[in-house]
Amino acid sequence: MSRQKILILDFGAQYVQLIARRVREAGVYCELHPWDVTDQFVREFAPQGVILSGGPASVTAGHEAPRAPQSVFELGVPVLGICYGMQTMAAQLGGQVENATVREFGHATVQTLGESSLFGELCDQKGPRGESLLSVWMSHGDKVTSLPSGFFISAANTVTPIAAMTDETRHFYGVQFHPEVTHTVQGKALLTRFVRDICGLGGDWTMPHFITQAVQAIRAQVGTDDVILGLSGGVDSSVAAVLIHKAIGSQLTCVFVDHGLLRYREAEEVMATFGQHLGLKVIHVDARETFMGHLAGVTDPEQKRKIIGREFVEVFQREAGCLPQAKWLAQGTIYPDVIESAGSKNGKAQNIKSHHNVGGLPETLHLKLLEPLRDLFKDEVRALGVELGLPSEMVHRHPFPGPGMGVRVLGEVSPHFVDLLQRADAIFIEELRSSGWYDQVSQAFVVFLPVRSVGVMGDGRTYEHVVALRAVVTSDFMTAHWAELPYDLLGKVSNRIINEVRGINRVVYDVSGKPPATIEWE
Numbered sequence: 001m002s003r004q005k006i007l008i009l010d011f012g013a014q015y016v017q018l019i020a021r022r023v024r025e026a027g028v029y030c031e032l033h034p035w036d037v038t039d040q041f042v043r044e045f046a047p048q049g050v051i052l053s054g055g056p057a058s059v060t061a062g063h064e065a066p067r068a069p070q071s072v073f074e075l076g077v078p079v080l081g082i083c084y085g086m087q088t089m090a091a092q093l094g095g096q097v098e099n100a101t102v103r104e105f106g107h108a109t110v111q112t113l114g115e116s117s118l119f120g121e122l123c124d125q126k127g128p129r130g131e132s133l134l135s136v137w138m139s140h141g142d143k144v145t146s147l148p149s150g151f152f153i154s155a156a157n158t159v160t161p162i163a164a165m166t167d168e169t170r171h172f173y174g175v176q177f178h179p180e181v182t183h184t185v186q187g188k189a190l191l192t193r194f195v196r197d198i199c200g201l202g203g204d205w206t207m208p209h210f211i212t213q214a215v216q217a218i219r220a221q222v223g224t225d226d227v228i229l230g231l232s233g234g235v236d237s238s239v240a241a242v243l244i245h246k247a248i249g250s251q252l253t254c255v256f257v258d259h260g261l262l263r264y265r266e267a268e269e270v271m272a273t274f275g276q277h278l279g280l281k282v283i284h285v286d287a288r289e290t291f292m293g294h295l296a297g298v299t300d301p302e303q304k305r306k307i308i309g310r311e312f313v314e315v316f317q318r319e320a321g322c323l324p325q326a327k328w329l330a331q332g333t334i335y336p337d338v339i340e341s342a343g344s345k346n347g348k349a350q351n352i353k354s355h356h357n358v359g360g361l362p363e364t365l366h367l368k369l370l371e372p373l374r375d376l377f378k379d380e381v382r383a384l385g386v387e388l389g390l391p392s393e394m395v396h397r398h399p400f401p402g403p404g405m406g407v408r409v410l411g412e413v414s415p416h417f418v419d420l421l422q423r424a425d426a427i428f429i430e431e432l433r434s435s436g437w438y439d440q441v442s443q444a445f446v447v448f449l450p451v452r453s454v455g456v457m458g459d460g461r462t463y464e465h466v467v468a469l470r471a472v473v474t475s476d477f478m479t480a481h482w483a484e485l486p487y488d489l490l491g492k493v494s495n496r497i498i499n500e501v502r503g504i505n506r507v508v509y510d511v512s513g514k515p516p517a518t519i520e521w522e
């Protein structure tokens with residue numbers, strides 16, 4: 001597929017994904033790659049424009065400092081350097097960068113100078129003498145002190161006399177501030193000007209356009225082979241299923257595993273939505289007894305995760321064996337998964353939890369991987385789902401982990417505990433939806449605690465189980481805040497659970513952030 005695209009080189013900026021988000025929001029496709037890609041890679045990638053991100057290093061460190069591949073400046077396409085990206089551009093093209101005595105962190109105002117096409121009419125306030133000012137966000141200790149030849153100063157303030165630089169002939173631009181963060185009021189407009197007006201890209205990155213291209217690509221890749229896909233009813237695998245179905249119809253077989261650890265009525269809903277309404281071929285595997293059997297007596301969280309992961313593989317292997325024409329395994333891998341696994345090569349992080357993943361299928365299966373969503377961010381996957389006609393509730397669901405209630409019933413998992421948990425969870429979710437809070441939190445669920453506490457109901461003593469409500473707000477699930485749900489909502493949920501689910505007489509709310517806690521309790 002040859003698309004018009006922007007190359008973003010990552011120098012280790014904290015919010016580098018935001019640059020990509022802003023470019024995509026402007027309707028332009030882009031990819032993030034590490035700064036140390038080769039010149040050959042850059043030429044073959046053949047972008048219509050390049051963005052150099054910020055980063056923690058200092059250009060003043062000489063040979064130690066990361067540099068952009070020199071080919072970036074030889075492609076004849078526009079280049080925008082942001083913060084470190086501007087500093088390395090200046091240094092690589094013959095300018096000078098120094099360690100500043102005064103550093104600048106946070107809000108700042110710069111005055112635009114000259115007539116840079118990067119800024120055009122952009123301005124959010126006028127100064128006392130009619131100067132055009134921009135409110136921006138800064139985070140730097142170094143600064144450009146002398147321009148490379150061909151550049152003029154296009155923005156300044158007293159702390160940073162070269163806050164932006166422009167070479168209109170070569171279409172090279174540098175900004176010391178961060179246009180990708182929302183604190184820079186005109187930041188989004190600036191990035192849009194760069195990719196659309198300066199790089200001349202037409203905004204062809206839209207979901208209908210993506211669908212047309214993806215459908216063609218899937219057909220070309222798969223040919224007449226059959227494809228199997230693990231369908232969970234979650235956002236990613238559902239959208240992948242519907243997209244692939246659009247491309248190859250009945251060559252796709254979905255396998256939905258009911259391990260007995262799903263949400264309340266989940267199995268019926270998934271089968272009804274995909275089998276009946278959307279007309280996909282879905283094999284419903286009832287593996288409840290096998291999963292429960294293997295989990296009996298097991299209390300250790302890691303052991304439970306490993307057993308569930310292993311049983312998933314067993315089921316897929318068995319089902320794939322029944323479909324001899326299947327040559328492909330489709331997965332709902334999305335862009336953040338790709339970025340995270342690429343980023344993890346430096347240093348070995350401690351394993352906190354073994355995240356279940358069907359990606360661990362044995363090689364003996366001999367299936368090739370089909371991952372049509374691997375270029376998309378989660379919100380793009382959602383937009384794609386809507387465009388493909390998936391029901392909006394399905395597309396905007398909270399994520400649900402593969403091991404499901406298996407890691408939400410703490411300790412030993414029994415069908416009885418799962419049943420109590422499913423009903424309590426359904427009440428919490430129903431109340432979040434009817435109060436309008438469901439879409440304001442990133443994920444919410446109930447956790448079943450294997451302890452009992454004393455209560456009094458109808459003048460009688462009770463000695464029953466406790467559940468915890470968990471609701472978090474997060475953008476990437478790597479860190480999270482507990483959601484500040486209103487007390488009356490919490491009160492209502494607690495009352496309903498205690499009144500409607502016999503066996504639970506106490507409800508608590510989890511007020512721990514991640515870190516130090518994790519989102520799931522196991």
Ligand SMILES: Nc1ncnc2c1ncn2[C@@H]1O[C@H](COP(=O)(O)OP(=O)(O)OP(=O)(O)O)[C@@H](O)[C@H]1O
Pocket residue numbers: 229230231232233234235236237238255256257258259331332357358397398399400401402
């Ligand atoms: N019950 C299940 N039956 C079949 N496949 C499953 C099941 N649960 C998980 N999977 C597979 O594991 C993959 C990873 O699960 P994960 O929860 O990360 O993604 P998802 O369920 O598609 O989306 P979401 O993140 O919205 O929950 C799924 O894409 C799916 O292929």
Ligand SMILES: O=c1[nH]c(=O)c2[nH+]cn([C@@H]3O[C@H](COP(=O)(O)O)[C@@H](O)[C@H]3O)c2[nH]1
Pocket residue numbers: 353354355356357399400401402403443477514517518519520521522
């Ligand atoms: O598909 C999955 N398989 C898993 O094994 C798994 N474990 C945790 N999660 C989800 O990941 C996010 C972060 O969870 P934690 O803070 O608990 O690690 C949260 O969204 C969790 O629900 C999983 N998803």
Ligand SMILES: NC(=O)CC[C@H](N)C(=O)O
Pocket residue numbers: 053054055056057058082083084085139140141142143
């Ligand atoms: N945010 C950045 O890109 C910082 C660049 C460089 N490390 C500086 O402090 O100036």
Ligand SMILES: [Mg+2]
Pocket residue numbers: 232234235399400401402
């Ligand atoms: Mg899921």
